Amino acid sequence: MDYVKAYYDENSTLEWDRLDNPYSRIEFTTTTHLIDKYFKNISNVIDIGSGSGRYSIELIKRGFDVSLLDLSQNLLDIAKKNIENISNKKYDYFCKSALELDFIEGDAFEYALVLGPLYHLHNEEDRLKVINDTYRILKPGGRAIIAYINTWGVLKAAVYEFPDIFEDIGHFDRYLNGNIKFSKEESFTETFFTTAEHAIEEVSKSKLKIISTAGAESFLSGLIMDVKDLYKRDINLYNKFIKKAAEYSEEEQYRNITEHFLIVVEK
Secondary structure, X not given: OHHHHHHHHHOHHHHHHHOOOOOHHHHHHHHHHHHHHHOOOOOEEEEEOOOOOHHHHHXXXXXXXXXXXXXXXXXXXXXXXXXXXXXXXXXXXXXXXXXXXXXXXXXXXXXEEEOOHHHHOOOHHHHHHHHHHHHHHEEEEEXXXXXXXEHHHHHHHHHHXXXXXXXXXXXXXXXXXXXXXXXXXXXXXXXXXXXXHHXXXXXXXXXXXXXXXXXXXXXXXXXXXXXXXXXXXXXXXXXXXXXXXXXXXXXXXXXXXXXXXXXXXXX
16 A cells, blocks of 8 residues: 555645546546435535545535545645635544544444545455445445446557557456456556456445446546547537436446446445
């Protein structure tokens, strides 16, 4: 986790800005759409792997009481600064990794977001600890949104983002099969990419009930340059596309082929 912490400490400003990118904005819009759809009651939420607080801020705007947990103090500082610009209320900020949830009592939160931690845990035992701790700290009937990076979607985006690595044709099979463990030299930091199929299988090993799945980029997955060009050419039409992408993100024909695979669960 030291490598992961160092990366986010060094790139904290970029992490805040990332979701303003016209393509990444699809992921953001879809995730907030799912929050609005499945987090029905205004209650308390823990944002595990909160990063710079982009989703926490959206929850606070909607009236939720939010606790933020992230391994990067720099990211938490950015989150706190931006939250203080919109609210005078005091919120909890925990500088810990997602593997350190033992300090939280059981049945403590109505909702949870787990939108980044599983991207960085190579061992299934560690990922299941996070998932099982999420179950433990949720109240009965509580819900969470859990995210994985999906190799089926990354393969599509790779045509634009990093096609050269596929000079080694064996990489195609690696992405099709999933469960790829990247070192910090091979990726932006230590990362774990898998398939939508495996992600569902892994979460199903916990006591959490899967109530929906979604592909964050929906039918726009991999269309990076096209989306950016549309944003520049016609912002109103761009907004219509990302709105519909979010609304269609749970459709079976789209949900398994996107870079970010989201699983909505209930205790």
